[in-house]
């Protein structure tokens with residue numbers, strides 16, 4: 372399947388009717404949102420759904436909070452994502468939402484969001500804990516690895532690699548499961564995944580150790596990887612997207628497509644720096660980017676960046 376190059380904003384805010392003049396050919400929005408689908412159709416834009424997987428209101432569903440190595444629910448802030456993956460009822464609700472959405476709409480792409488274990492990023496110093504060590508998750512680990520370990524301490528001191536690999540395989544397994552559901556219904560639908568934007572070295576390997584996102588394992592199901600490059604929020608400089616792309620060959624398999632999502636708060640520097648990366652982004656999303664297209668100067672800068680990226684990719 373050829374993956375088209377898609378450029379546009381993320382969000383459900385309406386766009387001007389001439390938005391295609393500025394290089395935009397797609398919009399990403401949350402969920403199977405009828406209004407957004409209609410708006411894309413009217414403007415002849417590809418509709419791409421951001422589909423929420425493992426994120427829940429822990430106030431309403433405390434049973435979903437992953438368990439830390441101290442045997443207690445993990446500490447969490449408002450950005451937390453990830454749930455205890457032994458919660459079968461919640462998992463079946465996710466599948467149902469996906470199946471129902473696919474009955475009603477034909478998105479061009481579906482980007483799986485929050486496809487991780489418990490934790491959060493988008494801030495300079497996140498408070499991270501390994502998880503989930505509920506008794507069912509520990510049993511699952513022992514069963515799949517043939518390891519007899521009873522406590523989180525034993526697992527983390529004796530079998531840290533096996534634990535991380537098991538969790539990464541589990542996340543990759545869900546990616547595959549959701550991909551199969553989508554492709555069964557819409558074989559041409561692009562499967563994207565929003566990714567923790569850290570390199571494997573940052574925060575002591577948190578990309579896999581905490582979030583269980585392994586590009587090699589996910590590669591089987593994911594067509595487009597989208598790291599969340601929110602520079603200001605993450606305490607990074609505006610060149611972060613470019614640095615990330617140019618370093619990505621160290622940990623992203625060569626034949627994977629990487630499409631950045633940038634934050635409107637980092638406009639314009641983050642966009643222009645990313646667009647001139649030696650390693651081009653395969654298309655581009657702009658989080659909360661709709662207002663750009665109300666201002667012709669900003670919209671033209673977006674258009675120019677799209678042209679630069681397209682040029683580099685065609686070389």
Ligand SMILES: [Zn+2]
Pocket residue numbers: 437438455456457503504505506507508
């Ligand atoms: Zn659990």
